[in-house]
Amino acid sequence: MSEIAHERQSGFFTVWTAINKTNRCYSTCVLRFYNTLTKKVDGFKPLRPREVTIYSCGPTVYNYPHIGNLRRYISDDILVRFLKLQGFRVKRVVNITDVGHLTQDDIERGEDKMLVAARREGKSPLAIAEHYTKAFIEDGQQLQFVEPDRYAKATDHIKEMLDLIQKLIEKGHAYEKNGSVYFDVGSFPAYGALSGNTLEHLREQVRADLKAEAFEEKKAPEDFALWKKAEPEHLLQWPSPWGQGYPGWHIECAAMIIKHLGSTIDIHTAGEDNIFPHNEDEIAEASSITGKRLANYWLHTRHLFVDGEKMAKSKGSFLRLTDLAKKNIHPMAFRYLVLGAHFSAHLNFTWPAMQAAQEGWQRIQEVAQLLRETQNNSSADKANTALTGTLQEMRLRFTEALEDNLNTPKALAIVSELVTLANTTIRGKAALADSAALLETLLFFDEALGLLPVATETELDAKKKTALIQQLKKRAALRAEKKFSESDAVREELLAEGFEIQDVPQGVRWAKKTSGQRGVIDANELK
Numbered sequence: 016m017s018e019i020a021h022e023r024q025s026g027f028f029t030v031w032t033a034i035n036k037t038n039r040c041y042s043t044c045v046l047r048f049y050n051t052l053t054k055k056v057d058g059f060k061p062l063r064p065r066e067v068t069i070y071s072c073g074p075t076v077y078n079y080p081h082i083g084n085l086r087r088y089i090s091d092d093i094l095v096r097f098l099k100l101q102g103f104r105v106k107r108v109v110n111i112t113d114v115g116h117l118t119q120d121d122i123e124r125g126e127d128k129m130l131v132a133a134r135r136e137g138k139s140p141l142a143i144a145e146h147y148t149k150a151f152i153e154d155g156q157q158l159q160f161v162e163p164d165r166y167a168k169a170t171d172h173i174k175e176m177l178d179l180i181q182k183l184i185e186k187g188h189a190y191e192k193n194g195s196v197y198f199d200v201g202s203f204p205a206y207g208a209l210s211g212n213t214l215e216h217l218r219e220q221v222r223a224d225l226k227a228e229a230f231e232e233k234k235a236p237e238d239f240a241l242w243k244k245a246e247p248e249h250l251l252q253w254p255s256p257w258g259q260g261y262p263g264w265h266i267e268c269a270a271m272i273i274k275h276l277g278s279t280i281d282i283h284t285a286g287e288d289n290i291f292p293h294n295e296d297e298i299a300e301a302s303s304i305t306g307k308r309l310a311n312y313w314l315h316t317r318h319l320f321v322d323g324e325k326m327a328k329s330k331g332s333f334l335r336l337t338d339l340a341k342k343n344i345h346p347m348a349f350r351y352l353v354l355g356a357h358f359s360a361h362l363n364f365t366w367p368a369m370q371a372a373q374e375g376w377q378r379i380q381e382v383a384q385l386l387r388e389t390q391n392n393s394s395a396d397k398a399n400t401a402l403t404g405t406l407q408e409m410r411l412r413f414t415e416a417l418e419d420n421l422n423t424p425k426a427l428a429i430v431s432e433l434v435t436l437a438n439t440t441i442r443g444k445a446a447l448a449d450s451a452a453l454l455e456t457l458l459f460f461d462e463a464l465g466l467l468p469v470a471t472e473t474e475l476d477a478k479k480k481t482a483l484i485q486q487l488k489k490r491a492a493l494r495a496e497k498k499f500s501e502s503d504a505v506r507e508e509l510l511a512e513g514f515e516i517q518d519v520p521q522g523v524r525w526a527k528k529t530s531g532q533r534g535v536i537d538a539n540e541l542k
């Protein structure tokens with residue numbers, strides 16, 4: 016009998032199933048992603064068991080995030096949530112680009128988007144960076160993003176960038192000219208592996224695109240700046256072995272990845288517009304030094320269009336969450352809209368589609384509320400076995416949908432099925448056990464999708480959390496001493512207080528059934 020069939024028959028199907036499936040992944044790779052590097056869907060094999068390192072190219076903080084930017088980070092959030100649900104410990108760094116030379120053209124012109132914003136608003140670059148970093152984080156909170164382990168600011172890593180540039184010069188991959196340092200693309204044979212822009216291809220393109228004077232300093236037109244000499248009036252500049260200057264954009268990410276996550280990471284995420292030149296150049300810089308692959312999996316989210324047109328900050332015509340709020344659209348309804356399209360497909364935003372998404376999202380909200388109320392009003396009863404079987408099968412299909420390259424549209428369709436089933440069941444005078452099972456399934460789905468606004472409810476108040484940690488610590492200590500009957504007694508005490516607990520690789524997962532509150536206490540907190 017297959018493992019899945021056995022789980023169905025035995026009726027044992029909880030969060031643990033997902034974790035058990037992760038175990039299977041090491042041999043059969045159940046979890047798989049479309050990898051821009053290999054141009055195919057690859058089975059996911061993490062570098063270390065049960066741990067995933069992720070680096071996400073973050074915002075350049077010179078303006079407010081628009082909904083196209085936010086779509087990108089919603090994809091990242093689903094990835095993080097699903098990996099956690101699968102039992103992985105996720106270590107993730109998001110960078111904040113606060114010195115903003117974005118493209119080769121910007122650098123050639125000495126144009127810094129941070130400086131343009133500073134001039135526009137009459138503020139210092141530091142004030143601009145602080146203001147828009149805060150705006151980015153606040154939008155993330157409204158969309159219930161799982162916080163990364165670290166937001167890494169580019170300007171805090173100038174020393175690391177200088178070290179990398181120095182090493183690149185020593186190894187013959189970079190050269191200095193008139194106070195600027197350039198990467199010698201011809202010195203890195205694997206150039207173009209991510210984007211397909213090989214050296215030959217590039218040489219033709221660059222010749223056609225760039226004016227001759229723009230690259231007279233460089234040995235070859237395709238070479239790109241690692242460090243650029245600053246004129247005295249340039250606001251953002253730092254001392255370097257080659258005189259006063261400022262870093263190129265790509266070296267920022269290469270330096271922060273190596274410093275915080277190591278020479279090779281599991282997953283690198285970015286928007287599709289970052290594939291070339293940014294991500295390609297990050298690879299060239301980092302791999303030239305380490306001799307290793309920078310990231311094993313590259314996940315790129317495609318663009319969001321508005322009424323069929325590409326939205327861009329540079330056009331000054333972009334929609335923010337506040338623009339949606341003016342039309343009474345909840346941020347989580349936007350999240351729902353985004354999940355309705357696959358991350359590797361373009362998403363076309365229209366107001367009718369947004370309205371429909373808001374209605375879909377409200378149906379989930381209402382049914383969650385109804386299930387909670389039904390539980391409070393029902394008397395204890397035994398569970399309907401047919402319903403239990405259906406819910407198990409739905410969980411399985413849901414997990415399989417996300418394992419398959421994070422297929423959120425499919426996962427969302429299963430949530431809709433559950434909503435319909437819950438409405439029918441409640442109307443048919445549901446037993447307490449039925450509504451509890453329905454709610455538990457909905458909350459399981461929501462751990463991955465994050466659609467229910469639980470930000471205020473999820474967290475226990477500090478006092479209750481401290482008490483919970485104390486009891487879990489006591490239990491962990493008893494288990495360490497192999498006093499299992501006493502440790503089980505602690506579990507029973509917790510159950511009496513309404514807490515269900517499960518040991519998971521990253522610590523202890525807890526859920527308070529009556530309120531829907533849930534979370535994980537990290538193993539480090541229990542030592």
Ligand SMILES: [Zn+2]
Nearest residue numbers: 072073268293
């Ligand atoms: Zn980056």
